[in-house]
Amino acid sequence: MTVRVPAEGGDDLSIRGAERADLLAVVRIENASFSQPWPYDAFEKFLGEPGFLVAECGGEVAGYVVADITQTIGRRLGHVKDVAVHPERRGDGVGSTLLTRVLAVLTAHGADSVKLEVRRSNETAKRLYRRFDFEALRVVPGYYADGEDAIVMIRGN
Template sequence: MNERSRDPDGTDRNARADGSGPDAAAPENTVVRRATRSDLLDVYRIEKSSFSQPWPYSAFETFLDEPGFLVAVRGAAVVGYVVSDVMPNHGRGIGHVKDIAVRPDARGAGLGRYLLERALVALAIDGATLVKLEVRIGNEPAISLYRDVGFEPARRVPGYYADGEDAFLMVLDLDAWQA
């Protein structure tokens, strides 16, 4: 990871002109931190309200020790989360954004972008140089967000989802993103 100045609380020091990037500031009154067991019920509720085929509660339990399982908190309420991890692949760390969601009443304020960017920083620290994710072909808002952050479609995956919908596999070069 390159040497850039960061405040521990996420204060913007080197964010891009549009406010995005590795050093972007958190949305107002929001703290992003690693998920804990006490967050899981709120995470699961957000998952169920966000997806037609939600992950089971137990899936989130398996990722509790991952540095890339982050929650966004306002006051005492979890308002969003991201689940990501790093796997070695031929000597190179490949990050995988597995799941991301924001509570419906908290959407539209840049929280999804901020969570994604914080996950990318965590993945870089954990050794990833490339990050991948899958997204439903029909999920235009998510595809737009991922493109804005710097992800590019690599290929279409036919029938990826249980209901038969195709996915885009999208990738991001972390070194280029951090530059």
């Protein structure tokens, strides 16, 4: 299902399930966004999953999110694994729109709560997640390969 929403940058933004044809653009955004990017085949594994969504604007992939659900003891936990926006589209509401949609998808698939990890230094992302009612749960020292800590954030549904 494709969801169309007006974007802050003026063009309409479509949120839809990722397709194989999107993977190269997704990997390019990943490489431009992270110092330790996921490889192509990591994204390939999530094709067809309801939580792998892309934001498309003007026929181009503007961002993506990868999320899934795992069954834990007595509950289903959503996990936002990766989210990124093309550098030229940051600040246009693409990340907020992707997060809104993926949270709805995770809830529709039975997630009781949703977690994510964010770099301690990524203030922009932490602000975004707090706007969506994520709260810091704990710090994982040295989580990233470069030694930076991660903050695990969680949101109840």
